[in-house]
Amino acid sequence: MTEVLILGEIKDGSPDLRTLELLSAGNALSNGAGCSILFMGDSVAEAANKAAAYGPHTVYRVEHPLLKGFQPDLWLGALEQACRRIHPSVLLMGHSFVGMDLGPRLACRLNSRLTTDCIDLSIDPEDGLLLRTKPVSGGNAISVFKCPGQPQLATVRGKVFAPAEPGDRPGDMVDIQVEIDPSMIRVESIEIVEEETVSLDKANVVVAGGAGLGEADGFELLEELAAALRKSFGNVMIGCSRVAVDKGWISSDHQVGLTGTMISPDIYVAVGISGAIQHLVGMVHSKKIIAINTDPACNIFKVADYGIVEDYEDIVPALVEKLEELS
Amino acid sequence: MTEIRIIVCAKQIPDPEAPLSDVSVDAEKLEVIVDAPQVISPFDENALEAAVRLTEDMGGKITVLSLGKKVSDTVLRKSLAAGADELILLEDDQFEKLDSHSTAAALAKAIQKIGDYDLVLTGRQAGDWDSGQVGLLLGEMLGLPCISLARDITIEDGSVVVKKGIPEGYERVKAKMPALVTVSNEVGELRYISRTRMLKMIQGARSIPSWSALEIGVNPEALQKMAITALSSPPDMGRDCQFMEGAPKEMAEKLAAVFMALK
Numbered sequence: 001m002t003e004v005l006i007l008g009e010i011k012d013g014s015p016d017l018r019t020l021e022l023l024s025a026g027n028a029l030s031n032g033a034g035c036s037i038l039f040m041g042d043s044v045a046e047a048a049n050k051a052a053a054y055g056p057h058t059v060y061r062v063e064h065p066l067l068k069g070f071q072p073d074l075w076l077g078a079l080e081q082a083c084r085r086i087h088p089s090v091l092l093m094g095h096s097f098v099g100m101d102l103g104p105r106l107a108c109r110l111n112s113r114l115t116t117d118c119i120d121l122s123i124d125p126e127d128g129l130l131l132r133t134k135p136v137s138g139g140n141a142i143s144v145f146k147c148p149g150q151p152q153l154a155t156v157r158g159k160v161f162a163p164a165e166p167g168d169r170p171g172d173m174v175d176i177q178v179e180i181d182p183s184m185i186r187v188e189s190i191e192i193v194e195e196e197t198v199s200l201d202k203a204n205v206v207v208a209g210g211a212g213l214g215e216a217d218g219f220e221l222l223e224e225l226a227a228a229l230r231k232s233f234g235n236v237m238i239g240c241s242r243v244a245v246d247k248g249w250i251s252s253d254h255q256v257g258l259t260g261t262m263i264s265p266d267i268y269v270a271v272g273i274s275g276a277i278q279h280l281v282g283m284v285h286s287k288k289i290i291a292i293n294t295d296p297a298c299n300i301f302k303v304a305d306y307g308i309v310e311d312y313e314d315i316v317p318a319l320v321e322k323l324e325e326l327s
Numbered sequence: 328m329t330e331i332r333i334i335v336c337a338k339q340i341p342d343p344e345a346p347l348s349d350v351s352v353d354a355e356k357l358e359v360i361v362d363a364p365q366v367i368s369p370f371d372e373n374a375l376e377a378a379v380r381l382t383e384d385m386g387g388k389i390t391v392l393s394l395g396k397k398v399s400d401t402v403l404r405k406s407l408a409a410g411a412d413e414l415i416l417l418e419d420d421q422f423e424k425l426d427s428h429s430t431a432a433a434l435a436k437a438i439q440k441i442g443d444y445d446l447v448l449t450g451r452q453a454g455d456w457d458s459g460q461v462g463l464l465l466g467e468m469l470g471l472p473c474i475s476l477a478r479d480i481t482i483e484d485g486s487v488v489v490k491k492g493i494p495e496g497y498e499r500v501k502a503k504m505p506a507l508v509t510v511s512n513e514v515g516e517l518r519y520i521s522r523t524r525m526l527k528m529i530q531g532a533r534s535i536p537s538w539s540a541l542e543i544g545v546n547p548e549a550l551q552k553m554a555i556t557a558l559s560s561p562p563d564m565g566r567d568c569q570f571m572e573g574a575p576k577e578m579a580e581k582l583a584a585v586f587m588a589l590k
Contacts, residue, residue: 104462140347267589306571321579322580
């Protein structure tokens with residue numbers, strides 16, 4: 001029996017949006033049977049019941065007091081045991097913090113091969129193996145991989161698949177007992193520090209800076225621009241390239257790109273960003289793109305609608321002044 | 328604990344910051360062709376920086392490992408210029424286009440051959456295939472505690488303490504060494520290396536050891552290549568850029584008008 005399984009993630013007692021996307025990705029692979037969902041945690045009943053309404057084949061509940069919070073060693077042990085019990089032919093996880101922490105090590109333990117950050121999936125009718133489509137080379141190419149092993153393993157990029165719709169019949173509910181204990185913990189948590197982070201994907205306009213700012217103070221100028229734009233555009237936030245984070249100018253929650261946030265605001269303003277491909281893939285779907293850079297040949301102008309080739313310090317103050325006047 | 332022994336795994340890749348025009352896809356040969364200089368993968372540079380800071384603080388030894396069919400020691404000698412003590416290349420015809428699992432398996436063998444270490448550091452993912460697996464696979468194969476996405480690494484009483492990035496902020500975690508840590512860019516960029524120092528290291532007489540698959544005890548037959556069945560260019564992302572003309576103030580005013588029209 002072939003079974004497509006997804007690893008669900010829970011937010012505030014409900015399956016999160018990525019889980020619903022995974023469910024539709026999994027359903028498409030399940031040949032009409034519907035895919036199954038597995039939830040892990042110390043209390044998963046509420047999320048499992050809500051997920052059942054989406055008509056999955058089966059909802060597996062892996063509940064254990066030690067699965068409270070996310071301790072990777074314990075979660076990995078539990079997931080490995082659940083996979084050995086269920087024997088899914090395919091296991092999909094989100095390309096999320098949890099999926100990327102567990103996926104590689106799970107693949108190692110199950111002697112299977114994982115493909116990460118997939119944007120399309122299908123089954124090769126010849127051999128039943130998963131065809132895993134993934135952007136590579138920072139997004140410069142799209143590659144299709146096929147690997148041996150069972151389960152066939154992939155992490156799936158968010159916002160690519162449409163979330164699943166509620167189904168006709170509720171899925172079966174199955175409890176899976178796992179044996180985990182504190183001796184499995186190799187990495188001990190000392191503290192979790194919650195930081196106030198920006199949610200760039202909620203911005204109407206993102207004003208982003210990169211290496212071309214030359215110094216951390218450049219972001220003060222960008223903040224002035226953001227403030228001037230707020231009067232007309234509402235939610236305006238500050239973004240940045242990876243280099244700006246590397247240099248310690250700004251915190252990583254502002255980072256746009258492959259390893260930062262992928263966004264598509266109404267307007268993206270790139271200041272002093274040359275446009276490495278891993279940055280471009282994170283903002284290229286913005287509705288309008290405006291770039292200010294001293295190098296006319298740089299990548300960012302290739303994806304921009306409007307460009308200014310000049311030092312941003314000679315442009316931004318005058319721009320702010322004019323915007324104040326007009327708005 | 329007195330001195331720390333760190334192994335940093337660094338991959339040589341074509342510069343991922345290269346202009347788009349330097350990248351093309353050969354769909355027949357299933358190859359991405361990047362006409363750009365070779366560099367150390369950016370997150371691996373972050374890992375090296377973390378290692379150099381640790382040994383600056385407490386003394387110790389850094390060994391850099393780099394695996395490939397042919398690794399340019401010119402590119403990797405940068406790690407020595409930055410403060411690594413030793414560079415070992417893992418070179419073999421059979422190391423071409425390995426999948427993540429086989430790459431990690433070969434690195435694990437080389438690390439076992441080195442034997443003596445407290446910490447293994449890798450970048451969170453490589454800038455060419457962006458798979459993000461080798462570090463954790465390697466840790467699992469070596470049976471080490473694994474910590475991903477380090478923003479900061481310190482050593483306290485024989486344990487490694489890591490500020491690990493999580494969606495809500497960060498988590499401070501601790502593991503007994505030896506341990507494996509994958510490093511994210513928040514650690515900071517690799518220190519500046521003067522041209523003189525770089526040239527001195529590149530032209531230096533120092534010979535760099537190169538180990539083959541057999542020398543690290545890897546059965547070449549057991550290695551698996553990346554199984555690519557198709558490769559294509561991404562959809563065209565290009566737009567026609569309308570450039571503002573004139574003096575800076577004029578351009579700024581024109582841009583302000585563009586904003587107002589988009590309101």
